[in-house]
Amino acid sequence: MAHWQNRDEPAWQTFQFNQPYAKGLKRLKEEVLAKTDFDPATLWQWGTMQAMAVIELLKTFERLFGRPGQEAALEALHRVGLDVGRQILAGTQKPEGMSEAEFLSFYATVINRIAYASLEAPRIDGPDQVSFDILWCPHQDHYQAFDCRVQRYFVEGMIDAMREFGDEHGFDVRFDSTIPAGAPTCHFTIWRSSATENTDWQRYTNSIERKALEIAQRPPISGETST
Numbered sequence: 001m002a003h004w005q006n007r008d009e010p011a012w013q014t015f016q017f018n019q020p021y022a023k024g025l026k027r028l029k030e031e032v033l034a035k036t037d038f039d040p041a042t043l044w045q046w047g048t049m050q051a052m053a054v055i056e057l058l059k060t061f062e063r064l065f066g067r068p069g070q071e072a073a074l075e076a077l078h079r080v081g082l083d084v085g086r087q088i089l090a091g092t093q094k095p096e097g098m099s100e101a102e103f104l105s106f107y108a109t110v111i112n113r114i115a116y117a118s119l120e121a122p123r124i125d126g127p128d129q130v131s132f133d134i135l136w137c138p139h140q141d142h143y144q145a146f147d148c149r150v151q152r153y154f155v156e157g158m159i160d161a162m163r164e165f166g167d168e169h170g171f172d173v174r175f176d177s178t179i180p181a182g183a184p185t186c187h188f189t190i191w192r193s194s195a196t197e198n199t200d201w202q203r204y205t206n207s208i209e210r211k212a213l214e215i216a217q218r219p220p221i222s223g224e225t226s227t
């Protein structure tokens with residue numbers, strides 16, 4: 001069984017979602033994987049190139065244009081995350097009797113296992129909190145620790161899509177640890193947050209953005225590369 005199809009909770013079988021980028025996925029499965037000797041592992045190499053390009057574009061915009069360049073790039077990341085979230089939820093309904101925690105955890109699983117192509121260990125910790133570990137991420141061997149900041153904007157867009165859908169009531173997400181920073185897994189918590197905690201999220205985001213602009217203005221180290 002494909003890893004994204006397998007969760008132990010009975011309610012998972014009733015969770016409704018769409019595959020993002022469905023047109024291209026259908027062609028890949030039916031016309032490429034089913035009829036050719038295409039090696040799907042090369043999709044990881046292609047995706048890694050795209051991911052590293054995003055990092056380089058963001059760093060270049062910050063170096064050349066400062067805060068306006070950074071804002072333009074981060075806005076684009078947010079729009080992509082929002083679009084993916086909308087694709088996943090378009091035309092779906094929350095099944096009767098499914099708790100908010102279950103919905104949040106299942107939505108996160110679709111994002112983690114499909115949109116991020118990662119191996120995930122999810123948990124429903126209680127009615128007001130869910131969490132998950134990313135056991136393997138396609139980026140972990142080539143991202144530097146600070147590069148993971150781009151995920152904040154994808155994730156914010158995906159959360160905004162869920163808010164539009166109407167099934168996110170005061171929940172927020174926290175990045176507890178990441179593999180590129182040396183942790184054994186990437187650990188995330190989604191919990192029903194207070195107004196103060198929402199302010200903390202934005203304050204931390206602002207500090208990351210300031211740090212990135214400071215780094216962008218440093219003289220480059222001879223021979224330094226991002227990979």
